[in-house]
Amino acid sequence: MIDLLNRFQSHFSSHILLYHSTFTEVPNDLKEGLHNVTPESLYKQVEWFKKYFDIVEIDEIFSQDNIYGKVAITFDDAYQSVFTEAIPVLKSLNVPCTIFINGVSLSGKAFWRDKIRFLINNSLIDDFLNFNSSFTQLHKITSKNFYKITKSSNINSQEIDTLLDRYLEENKISIDNFCMKDIEYLRKNPLVSYGNHTYNHYVLSSLNKNQQELEIRKNHELLEKLNIKHSKIFSIPFGGDRDLNSTTIELLKKYNYRGFLYSKNAINIKNNRISDLTLPSKERYMVNSDFNSFQKQLFKLGLKGLIKR
Template sequence: MSFSYQGGHILLYHGVFSKIPSGLESRLHNVFPDEFKRQIKWLSREFEIVSMDEFTTAKDNRGLATITFDDAYADLFSYAIPWLVGEGIPSTVFINSNLVCGDIFWRDKVRFVLTEQLEEDFLTFFAQEQWTKKIRPERFYKDSKQPGLNSHLVDQALNVFFAERHLDQELLTLTKVIAKPSDLINDPLIHYGNHSASHYVLSSLKPDQQCEEIISCQNWLNKGKYRCTSSFALPFGGTQDADENTHALINEAGCSAILMSRQAVNRNQQKDPITELPIFERYMAPSTVDELIVLSRQLDQTL
């Protein structure tokens, strides 16, 4: 007996690397290309795959699915997206405008620290700073992105640490893992969306910093030649990763929906109580198609 899906599913991918870039081996969410292809073929058999905006405006998204990518890793544009276009399948890439324009993703710096086992060195280097008391070396990845710790501050500290350790070449390598504007594919099946300028935890920032993150990315998208979704993908996507200022600024930027990443699917429409913007749930695709089948059914049954 086939499984009958009752919810609308938004899948979230990050990397689709055939080989994980050096320095990012720790904690990068990656689905290898062959498995990615198998997952999408399975998804096509089980759901009607639609664009992001078709999904968010559907009166009933039961049986619908849409494919999203966060952070615009360069590998997407050499394998995953060209293959999707060839298959006639729509997808959406959520962009961090500062990163595609050349800044290094601060979470990739964190991954490098973890890969090279430099957590203790980093915390020792900043031992006189009060904010480091919030980061435990054994939970460096999670603690460094907590809402109570300003992400911009952590990012700047990572830059200082890399410079002190003379890791210039390693930083240069990290500049190559995120796509550049020239890499982005302009095709009717591909849409791009706002994921903030630098992928900081927005609720950790002051209101003016949040404004810069949300509005500047939207302005960058508006000036481009690309087809854009009106949905905003919240960086990290947890309940505590946004506050009242975040939601108000998303609304001010002209976005029509907020995407969370809370490992859930969609049936009953949620709305932000302040702005009335609809809220949709996403879940990260696991490593294999078998795991995806199990996860999708478990999440669907929890509705």
């Protein structure tokens, strides 16, 4: 019954799927806190959508008048597993996807949210808090709220990343870069396009205007230089209402982006959504990790969407 009702969603909605990593087995340093869908589950989910929806590129969803029945597949953060395990799955199904990259990974530096996960999975939160006691006490960061508050718009993400680096360096701790390590990962593929997810994935609204522009421009220029298929849709890091502001929209317009993506766990039930900040936007949702919970998730999202119509 749930499956039948989920199929019916193609008549009144479009879906933008959000994936992050696709490890067959998640590394120990990332196990807690990482959104991961295995290649096997990815195949089942995408195969289901291919049967009942039209899977298209993300830019097409923004450019078409009627988007009902369409699905776009997106990956944020460009984890290595996306290139080694997810893309082969999508190629076997002959469906397109867009990978939103953080350019800092190409420098060899670990993704700052993976540094956060590393501390959590290695029981180092309290040690980090004590090492940076003045800052953490000022911002009321505790071991209980650590994961959530470190991505708050009220605390400058760049400052947190700097503190993380100082702590790791002082304690002679090295962290693997689990995201793309070099441009060899970004090989041309007609099914794959690449988009801007900022250079460091900081909470944009936590930054001042110059910092925001550097984050957007630096990654924009990197994508242009790489001579790869470049999406004109922008993926907002963390993707909530509080994670961007009017300055963000002003800068996206300056660099000629045609729209941006939220990540607020919702489907799209209207053909055009113009945000209050005057740039087209669409909703995405993080796909549940196994097929049964994925089907239940679709059902709940569909009901929520119908209520909002």
